[in-house]
Amino acid sequence: MAPYARYVPLKPAAPVAAATTTLEHVPTPPTAKQVKVPKGPSRSDDSGRKKRKRIERDNPPTTHDADNDTDTPPVPSKHSAVYSKFQKAAQRSEAAKASALDGHVVLPDQPELHDLIPLPQPERAPTPDFVPSFSSLPQWLAHPTIVSQSTTRPFNELALSKKTLAHLEARGYTTAFAVQAALLPLLLPHPYLTHLPPKDVCVSAPTGSGKTLAYVLPIIENLRPRLDTKLRAVIVVPTRELVAQAYTVASTCAQGSAIQIALAVGNQSVAAEQDLLVKRGRSYNPERHRSLMNKARKRQCFELDSDLTDTDAAMLDDVVRLPTGYVPTYSSAADLLICTPGRLVEHLTATAGFTLDHVEWLVVDEADRLLDQSFQEWVAKVTAALDVQKPLSTPSPETAALRHLMPHRERYARKVILSATMTRDISRLSALKLRRPTMVVVKTEAEALIDPDTATANSAEGFELPTTLSEFAVPVGDGSDKPLFLLELLRSRIFPGSKLESRTLQDDSSSTSTSESDSSSDDESSSDDDSDSSRSNNLAPKPTGNGMVLIFTPSTEAAARLHHLITHIEPSYKATTLLLTKASTNLNFNTSSLPRIIISTDRASRGLDLPLLTHVINYTIPRSLASYVHRVGRTARAGRSGEAWSLFAENEGRWFWNEIARAKGIGRNTKVERTNLKLATDQKEGGEMRSRYVDALEGMKNIVTSKNTKPRKNKGRKDDDVEMAD
Numbered sequence: 001m002a003p004y005a006r007y008v009p010l011k012p013a014a015p016v017a018a019a020t021t022t023l024e025h026v027p028t029p030p031t032a033k034q035v036k037v038p039k040g041p042s043r044s045d046d047s048g049r050k051k052r053k054r055i056e057r058d059n060p061p062t063t064h065d066a067d068n069d070t071d072t073p074p075v076p077s078k079h080s081a082v083y084s085k086f087q088k089a090a091q092r093s094e095a096a097k098a099s100a101l102d103g104h105v106v107l108p109d110q111p112e113l114h115d116l117i118p119l120p121q122p123e124r125a126p127t128p129d130f131v132p133s134f135s136s137l138p139q140w141l142a143h144p145t146i147v148s149q150s151t152t153r154p155f156n157e158l159a160l161s162k163k164t165l166a167h168l169e170a171r172g173y174t175t176a177f178a179v180q181a182a183l184l185p186l187l188l189p190h191p192y193l194t195h196l197p198p199k200d201v202c203v204s205a206p207t208g209s210g211k212t213l214a215y216v217l218p219i220i221e222n223l224r225p226r227l228d229t230k231l232r233a234v235i236v237v238p239t240r241e242l243v244a245q246a247y248t249v250a251s252t253c254a255q256g257s258a259i260q261i262a263l264a265v266g267n268q269s270v271a272a273e274q275d276l277l278v279k280r281g282r283s284y285n286p287e288r289h290r291s292l293m294n295k296a297r298k299r300q301c302f303e304l305d306s307d308l309t310d311t312d313a314a315m316l317d318d319v320v321r322l323p324t325g326y327v328p329t330y331s332s333a334a335d336l337l338i339c340t341p342g343r344l345v346e347h348l349t350a351t352a353g354f355t356l357d358h359v360e361w362l363v364v365d366e367a368d369r370l371l372d373q374s375f376q377e378w379v380a381k382v383t384a385a386l387d388v389q390k391p392l393s394t395p396s397p398e399t400a401a402l403r404h405l406m407p408h409r410e411r412y413a414r415k416v417i418l419s420a421t422m423t424r425d426i427s428r429l430s431a432l433k434l435r436r437p438t439m440v441v442v443k444t445e446a447e448a449l450i451d452p453d454t455a456t457a458n459s460a461e462g463f464e465l466p467t468t469l470s471e472f473a474v475p476v477g478d479g480s481d482k483p484l485f486l487l488e489l490l491r492s493r494i495f496p497g498s499k500l501e502s503r504t505l506q507d508d509s510s511s512t513s514t515s516e517s518d519s520s521s522d523d524e525s526s527s528d529d530d531s532d533s534s535r536s537n538n539l540a541p542k543p544t545g546n547g548m549v550l551i552f553t554p555s556t557e558a559a560a561r562l563h564h565l566i567t568h569i570e571p572s573y574k575a576t577t578l579l580l581t582k583a584s585t586n587l588n589f590n591t592s593s594l595p596r597i598i599i600s601t602d603r604a605s606r607g608l609d610l611p612l613l614t615h616v617i618n619y620t621i622p623r624s625l626a627s628y629v630h631r632v633g634r635t636a637r638a639g640r641s642g643e644a645w646s647l648f649a650e651n652e653g654r655w656f657w658n659e660i661a662r663a664k665g666i667g668r669n670t671k672v673e674r675t676n677l678k679l680a681t682d683q684k685e686g687g688e689m690r691s692r693y694v695d696a697l698e699g700m701k702n703i704v705t706s707k708n709t710k711p712r713k714n715k716g717r718k719d720d721d722v723e724m725a726d
């Protein structure tokens, strides 16, 4: 607005007046061209003067009309529009100034006038959601090899030895499952490519898909032709039950061979294990004997223990027991060791002669579980022991100077890492120091068909449930009658032929899909349940009556309590109910008299393979989706059908449906079906059950109070699943 100020009517600025007037009374208003004041320093005064002259020539001032006696100055007709705009602007500015002086604020209620019409703009396109076309994962994790669950192959097409094929056939295994068909060609010794360094392999495949055989077979095939006994393969699993299970599979496949398989688990004595792992001998070497005895004496006198590792100390203990001039020698008594991580570390640090120098295979099953917690920092210790570059034979005193020329460990341990809920956390995986790794993911057929080029980087993530699994969810009100609901479930749906079956059960199921239960899913109440129970469900499973059920509780104590309750309320279950916790018992996998009901904790949720198991019951809701996948994966294994039942209380409903039943990161064949069970309310059955329940609770109370008077031995003991790796 500044340039216009010079031309406020009746107050003309001098230069303009000088330039325009031959008329004495009114200055000529500016023309449009005059209003455009030249910008910038490039215009010289000369050119400005010339321009003004040209304007004056082109726009001669109009003669003042004497009759028109108004205040409006004469306006050149050509620029009247510009002038009127100028006037309006000037008036507005005057009005604003006046209002400001009065203390009013002038709101710009009228749009500023100008002769520029807004150009029509195209409609704004919505900003698309950010979908990263890149991944922070390394290439091998972001683009795994996807294998369809339906990809099976006959074992005799997979380059296995005749002996192994015969053992498989004897067990009735003729066709390799998808994970086996995918892994065997990767892991079996290649006839021509022996010079290439082996690739490490990570595997994500559903529960019960046959991962154990997929890693045991290649190890046995590799070890079979070896003539000497050296520790060449180590399999690490989280629990002693899984050690026993993997041992059964490995020893079946190794039948008829000289392969020595050893176990190392927490519940055995270390000394007994040491004898099974390491063969002790002696050799005559007076010089070395002298030096070792010197060390042993120093250790005794000056307590030099701090300078010695535990294995060195154990060796010195052996030296002092030997005749003069003899030194101990050690060699491996096992080709394959199956162990828990804690016990492996114990042997590494304390067993004289135990070494991983010759290990060619390291298998980590249930890897996400084992990488989740430190377990005596087993990963760092084991990878360090594998990385050590040691000469393959001990140099003699004559050749000691040339030890750097002697053949060093040339084979690296190939690592095979597996889980049904494989972690994609690269920071955890990197602790394993994988070399040239490749990732194999077993998925349902539909998901495996997705074009890898169009799939996002994360499409290979997520878990898969067995396609033969049916899932059910039972609301149990506020949870106070949960044991009664459990018994109702056992009697009506799992073991319908039991003694109390004569009672009329009015269990019912809601519609088959979770979508029907959407509205009531989060705040499920017992009244809600009752109204639903009138609906029938034709797709509800037929009770089998000869099944076997595994019930999950959150801790050892909770498992013991539940065992007490259900065997007191329903004494006919006593003979066939087993408590499986770290403190209680071991499952005898070879016995034919397996229990019908197993009450356990999350320690049974990983890897346990009980072919007769038909049902899983989550007596308490698992803490995570991964935990749910492993728990329910104890049934519906190897293509068999199975059922998973989850009991959820009112306050657990929202979490259960959102995080488990309708979780996004999980592939399931059918939706979780909400099923309502009705407890007997009549005087006879209902009253009898309740009075037994009250008696059982009373009995438990007495046990707990009597225990509390004694000092607690296991104070500070953690939940069973936390302690899992033993």
Ligand SMILES: Nc1ncnc2c1ncn2[C@@H]1O[C@H](COP(=O)(O)OP(=O)(O)OP(=O)(O)O)[C@@H](O)[C@H]1O
Pocket (backbone or CB within 6 Å): 172, 173, 174, 175, 176, 177, 180, 205, 206, 207, 208, 209, 210, 211, 212, 213, 419, 420, 606, 607, 608, 609, 611, 633, 637, 638
């Ligand atoms: N090729 C096969 N043919 C028939 N049965 C098989 C075959 N391979 C494995 N099985 C059986 O399948 C069952 C499940 O195998 P396995 O325990 O190895 O599963 P998994 O993938 O390790 O499960 P989890 O993730 O729960 O540990 C076992 O009972 C096993 O004997």
